[in-house]
Amino acid sequence: MKLTVVGGGSTYTPELIDGFARLRDTLPLQELVLVDPAADRLDLVGGLARRIFAKQGHPGHIVTTSDLDAAVDGADAVLLQLRVGGQAAREQDETWPLECGCVGQETTGAGGLAKALRTVPVVLDIAERIRRTNPGAWIVDFTNPVGIVTRALLQEGHKAVGLCNVAIGLQRRFAALLGVTPADVHLDHVGLNHLTWETGVRLGGPEGEDVLPGLLAAHGDTIAGDLRLPLPLLRLLGVVPSYYLRYYYAHDEVVRELRTKPSRAAEVAAMERQLLEMYGDPALDEKPELLARRGGAYYSEAAVDLAAALLTGAGNPYQVVNTRNDGTLPFLPDDAVIEVQAAVGQKGPSPLPVAPVDPLYAGLMAGVTAYEDLALDAALRGGRDRVSKALLAHPLIAQHAYADELTDRLIAHNREHLAWA
Structure with missing residues (x-):
């Protein structure tokens, strides 16, 4: 089995490598290819990746290259984890929206649109090259904004599934609070990427007992603290929103906070410099603890589960993925990309039935879906008005x-990445 990681020079990659090494029985890789145009980063990451495999006794062969076509040739699956413009572009996404009084964040609001405009054309070009070289390969997209990028891929007929680590992180957190294993916890997870709610927490599978009311009663303070939302709001909702909902439920508070501290991009850039220095140490043969602060917790485990299910039918039969709606949420268009529990196998994901969604969440989902429609149109066709x-x-x-001013700032800060600007 061969798997290719586009953006393999990312400082995230050792997290993925560690998962591949630990979970080799679930996903038995013979060849793993890391492809990235940044040769210096790729050399450092690739060296550590080989040492991690060697330490854990993984027999697979790790290849590093800048040749995308060679990298995807013969691959069973291609994982996308690229960042167009790097941390410098992210820094801009997180700062100029604040100048207009709007949240500055890399996947939400105006910064998220900027990232989509930079990213969608690049991803579609990569996907077309994958299709020419290897039309049978699955594309697993971890590149943000996952919902918009996955929709672009599916719209062009690619075999694609979107992946995010929010659900698996909540699953692990709830399992710890309940004193059970993560495998015992099944989430009734519904929404769009980075706009999701846990409407049920079930023990043992989709038909298991819903323990969410008891979980909130016993551990509401802890969960509210994790989300940085007030406990009375969680009690009002009766569900657990993802931490991204704080940008909506506490927008002005978040803007005030972001204006008084360094951007997350600046923090991550500093961490990346430290991580790359660590990766260059020939004695390092495991992912460093600092990587946990970089983000992407449990990303490797989610990726292994998904790839194993798509390629072999093995692994967890139920997984939270980003895929076509096709009637699952009847208030959204069929071609919308939703993030829900699905049965995943070699034919792809099949969303599980979802209980009727409260208008409190359905309305926000519908509004953001309309935005995503327009965002994808702007990414594909360009133009200030779009x-x-x-x-x-x-x-x-x-x-x-706000829209007028943000449009001008977005174009000014991203002109080098926008072919039409």
Whole structure:
């Protein structure tokens, strides 16, 4: 079995390597290819990857290359984890929206739109090269904004599934609070990427007992603290939102906070410099503890589960993925990409039935889906008016003066990445 990681020079990659090494019985890789145009980073990451495999006794062969076509040739699956513009572009995404009084974040609001505009054309070009070289390969997208990117891939007929680590992180957190193993916890997870709610927490599988009310009663303070949302709000909702909902439920508070501290991009860039220095140490043969602060917790385990299910039918039969709606949420278009529990096998994901969704969540999902429609149109066809319409449609913006100013700032900060600008 051969798997290729596009963006293999990312400082995230050792997290993925560690998962492949630990879970080799679930996903028995013979060849793992890390492809990245940044040769210096790739050499450091590739060296550590080989040492991790060697320490854990993994027999697989790790290849590093900048040749995308050679990297994907013969691959059973291709995982995308690229960042167009690097941390410098992320730094901009997180700062210029704040100048207009709007949240600055790399996947949400105006910064998220900027990332989509930079990313979608690049990902579609990569996907087309994969299709020409290896049309049978699955594409697993971990590149943000996952929902928009996955929709672009599916719209062009690619064999693609989107992956995010939010659900698996919550699953692990709830398991710890309940004193059970993560495998015992099944989430009733519903929404769009980075706009999700846990409407049930079941023990033993989709038909198991829902222990969410008891979980909130016993551990509400802890969960609210994790999410940085007030406990009375969780009690009002009766569900557990993802931490990304704080950008909606406490937008102005978040903006005030972000204006008073360094950006997350600056923090991550500093961590990346430290990590790359560590990766160059020939004695290092495991992922360093610092990597846990970089983000992407449990990403490797989610990726292994998904790849194993797609390629062999093995692994966890139920997984949270980003895939086509196709009637699962009847208030959204069929071609919308939703993030829900699905039965995953070699034919791809099949969403599990979802109970009727409370209008409190359904309305926000519908609004963000409309924004994503317009965002994808802007990413594919360009133009100032399309960008402005997408921003005007976003629930976190929705005022013409903000949309106009944000449009000008977005284009000015991203001109080198926008072919039409």
